[in-house]
Amino acid sequence: SSELTQDPAVSVALGQTVRITCQGDSLRTYYATWYQQKPGQAPALIIYGKNNRPSGIPDRFSASYSGNTTSLTITAAQAEDEADYYCNSRDSRDSSGYHVVFGGGTRLTVL
């Protein structure tokens, strides 16, 4: 089981805003990273750190934090945003500081 918890599935109407959450104790210590994965493809990093987007990632993707929860917000969702979304972070249970943990993933459907 993941130590980062995500809702398995979320849906959003085209053009509306959706929030995908990721919860876990590690997030009290470390920032999360968000990935988007489309069928048959490797994951792609979309948010890292407090709220940073790599070059090429649209600004409709953003992240926020509250306690042990981080939320990925997609503003004005597009059809191409339909994908699986994963969070990960360093694992605060590991004393070495090198371990990483993933959330179970959220399947986003754009209606």
Place this chain on the structure above:
Amino acid sequence: QVQLVQSGAEVKKPGASVKVSCKASGYTFTNYYMHWVRQAPGQGLEWMGIINPTGGSTSYAQKFQGRVTMTRDASTSIVYMDLSSLTSEDTAVYYCARDRAVAGIGDFQNWGQGTLVIVSS
């Protein structure tokens, strides 16, 4: 540009071992940690472990301790992941993934294309 190119698909019998390679290019190999992540069919991402390409030190997820070995060849910029005592539950796509930042851990900016490992009798 950064590229991670993995070895091809494998079919293995239960009890066997598999060794997957990941050749890095487009950056200084020893500057960034490398990770292995796997994804079983229809399932989520699972972190397996990390290797420091500079000295070869490793740290593995507890689930894989004793069964996984990660190594690297700095002369050819290749990292390897060896998984032994395979069972059908090891059937998955295995990815190598590079950290985004020097000395950073957990932001996987670059991914290999994935290597499908099928374990079947």
